[in-house]
Amino acid sequence: MDSVANRVLLIPCSGIGKVHGLIAREGVLRAVEQAFGGEVQTMCLPLLVVGDEEARRLVAQHPVITVDGCPKLCAYKNTELAGGKIARSLRVLDVLKEHKGAQPGTATTLSDEGWKVVDALSSELMGEVQALTGSGEVA
Amino acid sequence: MPERFAVLPCNGLDKAVGPLARETALIVVEDCEGSLICPVLYQNTPARYEKPLAESPLIVIDGCGTRCASRIAATHGLRIARKLTVAEALREAGVAPGQSLRPGPEMLEVCRRLAGQLLTEGPSAPEPPPPVADFSGPVEYATVRHDKFVFRVPVRSGYYFNENDCWARVAGGRARVGISDFRQQQLGDLTFCDLPRIGATVEQFGELGSVESVKAVSDILSPFSGRVVAANEQVAEAPETINEDPYEAGWVAELELSDFAGEVDLLLDGEGYLEVVKRKAAEYRP
Numbered sequence: 390m391d392s393v394a395n396r397v398l399l400i401p402c403s404g405i406g407k408v409h410g411l412i413a414r415e416g417v418l419r420a421v422e423q424a425f426g427g428e429v430q431t432m433c434l435p436l437l438v439v440g441d442e443e444a445r446r447l448v449a450q451h452p453v454i455t456v457d458g459c460p461k462l463c464a465y466k467n468t469e470l471a472g473g474k475i476a477r478s479l480r481v482l483d484v485l486k487e488h489k490g491a492q493p494g495t496a497t498t499l500s501d502e503g504w505k506v507v508d509a510l511s512s513e514l515m516g517e518v519q520a521l522t523g524s525g526e527v528a
Numbered sequence: 529m530p531e532r533f534a535v536l537p538c539n540g541l542d543k544a545v546g547p548l549a550r551e552t553a554l555i556v557v558e559d560c561e562g563s564l565i566c567p568v569l570y571q572n573t574p575a576r577y578e579k580p581l582a583e584s585p586l587i588v589i590d591g592c593g594t595r596c597a598s599r600i601a602a603t604h605g606l607r608i609a610r611k612l613t614v615a616e617a618l619r620e621a622g623v624a625p626g627q628s629l630r631p632g633p634e635m636l637e638v639c640r641r642l643a644g645q646l647l648t649e650g651p652s653a654p655e656p657p658p659p660v661a662d663f664s665g666p667v668e669y670a671t672v673r674h675d676k677f678v679f680r681v682p683v684r685s686g687y688y689f690n691e692n693d694c695w696a697r698v699a700g701g702r703a704r705v706g707i708s709d710f711r712q713q714q715l716g717d718l719t720f721c722d723l724p725r726i727g728a729t730v731e732q733f734g735e736l737g738s739v740e741s742v743k744a745v746s747d748i749l750s751p752f753s754g755r756v757v758a759a760n761e762q763v764a765e766a767p768e769t770i771n772e773d774p775y776e777a778g779w780v781a782e783l784e785l786s787d788f789a790g791e792v793d794l795l796l797d798g799e800g801y802l803e804v805v806k807r808k809a810a811e812y813r814p
Contacts, residue, residue: 402568403567405537406564410566418630431629432542433538433540435538435567435571435596436594438571439596440726440729441594461569463568467572
């Protein structure tokens with residue numbers, strides 16, 4: 390991973406058992422799949438939570454975009470606690486505001502509307518990644 | 529209907545086995561109408577899951593050898609009824625997990641089989657609860673007197689010392705660490721104590737933190753290797769606690785030990801350190 394010095398880390402909340410958590414996770418996965426040139430990488434939030442030294446080193450050395458499903462902001466708070474460089478913090482609720490009335494699905498299965506929200510989230514994520522990697526903000 | 533369980537998965541994302549652990553957990557919960565525990569939310573807000581954990585036996589599902597879910601369960605002293613590490617199960621079954629973070633139909637079928645095995649295996653003996661580390665027992669002290677100075681050393685009380693005047697009091701697989709009475713008298717009134725981070729690991733004789741007085745800064749070198757599970761905020765707020773009670777209230781950090789048997793021979797017990805203090809006291813010039 391460190392072979393790409395300016396790689397951006399995308400860290401979603403754990404969010405298991407919640408539809409907004411599922412959207413956060415799927416949005417990050419979609420962004421990683423769509424990215425080319427290896428400019429993004431995801432990271433396992435539980436690794437940070439249990440104090441994994443390598444995970445802590447990576448979030449301190451690479452810019453991080455956190456994606457949270459709910460106001461508890463688990464991804465943001467735990468990344469910050471681990472000493473991470475949080476460049477941007479996205480919330481699924483902010484993306485949902487642009488899709489008023491959408492019924493995204495359940496905690497295990499997204500509806501078509503839910504996948505549209507995922508697409509919107511991943512587009513926003515890639516926009517932020519490009520802003521970070523293209524603007525000189527990333528060393 | 530199978531027995532109802534609370535399920536704590538690692539919910540990992542950076543290896544293929546993480547999503548498999550997640551999918552297996554979701555199937556288990558659906559099939560037994562159990563409760564799903566978010567590992568990160570539980571670590572941050574354990575009270576949220578008190579009810580399901582009190583009502584149902586716990587299944588822990590890890591993806592890889594890092595075993596984040598098991599570690600979170602251990603941190604909170606949870607009793608695990610059944611556990612699964614997906615990477616190990618796949619290895620035993622001769623199945624390769626692949627690289628994708630999205631399990632395909634074949635891997636989802638594997639997850640269904642793993643979930644079924646977890647739910648249908650006979651009631652296993654619950655894992656013994658983690659040993660309780662009790663540091664409240666009485667401490668027996670010997671004293672070394674030299675000139676007007678009196679130095680205390682705990683003896684026959686489970687304390688071990690390194691040559692840097694740092695002690696570890698061992699109980700139930702854990703140890704509390706601090707500096708000796710001799711060291712705190714050498715330093716004088718302490719003004720600052722730098723605590724280690726919870727979750728940090730330390731090698732034997734590695735730096736665990738430091739204390740500072742008007743005279744000097746002194747590193748705390750850990751007598752044992754382990755993982756920091758607690759830090760004594762009281763000594764950070766009131767470093768003089770270490771001066772007043774260096775061996776009990778003045779503990780600095782608590783470790784989960786990683787290799788007590790392999791490391792203890794490199795340390796001194798109380799009686800051994802007593803001889804060291806006698807020698808140092810004879811040369812002591814404040």
